[in-house]
Amino acid sequence: MTSDYAELNSDDRIVARFLTRYHQNWQKYFPGLNKRAHWHVIFAARSSTEAGISCRSLHRALYGMYGTDIRTCIERIKDCERDGFVRLVDDAGMPCPASPVALIAATAKLFDSFDRHYREIIAEVYAVFAGPASPARSPQTEERRRFAEPRPEAAAIAALFAFFDAYERKWRETSELIARKKGLTPAHLDDAMDHLVTYQYWAIVMLLWAASPYGSDAATSPALVIDEINSRMWDVLRLGHLAIKERVGNLIRWGFFAEETIKKHKAVSLTPLAGAAISKSLKETKPLLRELYGTLAAGRAPVPRDWSRGDPSEAISA
Secondary structure, three states: OOOOHHHOOOHHHHHHHHHHHHHHHHHHHOOOOOOHHHHHHHHHHHHOOOOOEEHHHHHHHHHHHHOOOHHHHHHHHHHHHHOOOEEEEOOOOOEOOOOOOOEEEEOHHHHHHHHHHHHHHHHHHHHHHHOOOEOOEOOOOHHHHHHHOOOOOHHHHHHHHHHHHHHHHHHHHHHHHHHHHOOOOHHHHHHHHHHHOOHHHHHHHHHHHHHOOOOOOOOOOOOEEHHHHHHHHHHHHOOOHHHHHHHHHHHHHOOOEEEEEEOOEEEEEEOHHHHHHHHHHHHHHHHHHHHHHHHHHHOOOOOOOOOOOOOHHHOOOO
């Protein structure tokens, strides 16, 4: 892998590229599992003991972070089971239907896919800060050896999880700031936040951010027509034209996008308020990414997350 982060002239663009590549990597190894809850199911199963983790415990964690109801939680678990990444068993280790009392156990396919995903992402983290090998920076240094074949132990997985958990909180704060300045009523604000914390909305917003002057020096025409958004988001989200149109309409109402017209076609561009707020959030994430790099390079990592605990006080629906 060659590093091209050095060509970027700002921290927000560096972090945006890393996050985009992370999600591309995730889709490579976990195709179709692009919802926040899918990500948590996979991480929880990979981090749990051989016996697995209970659906109820995972639900408590998801409820604390997003307000996810038990039915949705079980549906996301079943998606992962359908694709062969987890299996559902009872206390005796026998296969059982999905239910709050079932245990989620990782399969060999999950271990293989997650560990490949992990190694590529750690190499990506390294590329952000160290760049490609050079005569002045020998690939045989101890630090590089740590990154060459990293072992995805529980504590290291926890460090990766902690980074994305911290970024999700920043994204939530940024989204709420933009929506509040649009002057939404409390009820409409709650509804907006229910949607904005999902991956679908993040991906669409970041597509427009990357096309804007905030994300590219070559953004001579930062507006995108709806058909182009639909085309560029299909491989990522698998959403049809009407679904994309609905989400774009919501983002206009919530203050993220402004309507424009390109050759008689409806188009949207990122609002200056949204662009500035997102750039600020991305810049503030750079130290968190550097902390992850330092933690992994030094062999330090936080205590693995306790998936049996959730914090209902933070409830925002997924």
